[in-house]
Amino acid sequence: MKLVFAIVSNDDGNTVMRELNKAGFSVTKMASTGGFLRAGNTTLLVGTDEEKIQSVIDVISKYSAKRKQVVFSPEPYIGGAAGYTSFPAEIEVGGATIFVVDVERFEKV
Numbered sequence: 849m850k851l852v853f854a855i856v857s858n859d860d861g862n863t864v865m866r867e868l869n870k871a872g873f874s875v876t877k878m879a880s881t882g883g884f885l886r887a888g889n890t891t892l893l894v895g896t897d898e899e900k901i902q903s904v905i906d907v908i909s910k911y912s913a914k915r916k917q918v919v920f921s922p923e924p925y926i927g928g929a930a931g932y933t934s935f936p937a938e939i940e941v942g943g944a945t946i947f948v949v950d951v952e953r954f955e956k957v
């Protein structure tokens with residue numbers, strides 16, 4: 849048996865979990881924090897047989913694909929009247945970091 853750890857964005861966590869459930873996998877969702885950005889992300893745990901690992905990775909990849917998103921970040925005016933304006937910036941969101949580890953023992957008691 850293997851255990852998949854998948855770190856995805858909070859935006860994708862529920863969708864990926866739902867699609868894994870639909871495909872017949874049990875999932876545990878944990879709130880986590882990235883060490884670099886110190887921002888919240890979602891870690892999903894999936895325990896399954898080795899031959900099903902590729903299916904798990906396929907679902908995660910499909911529903912957490914990297915894509916571009918336009919965000920508007922407020923910037924203060926320089927000079928002129930005091931106030932803020934919005935500048936559009938294109939950022940990349942989504943993607944997943946996946947670890948697959950061996951499970952030495954699995955019990956439900």
Ligand code: 2BA
Pocket residue numbers: 855881882883884885886887889943944945
């Ligand atoms: P990603 O590499 O896509 O990583 C997204 C999140 O996945 C990370 O959030 C972390 O929670 C987890 N993660 C990635 N690789 C891991 C590993 N080897 N072990 C454990 N967890 C891992 P953050 O740490 O907040 O990083 C967010 C993004 O910042 C990263 O996206 C990467 O693009 C960048 N980044 C991370 N560390 C960096 C560093 N030391 N220097 C420059 N950029 C860094």
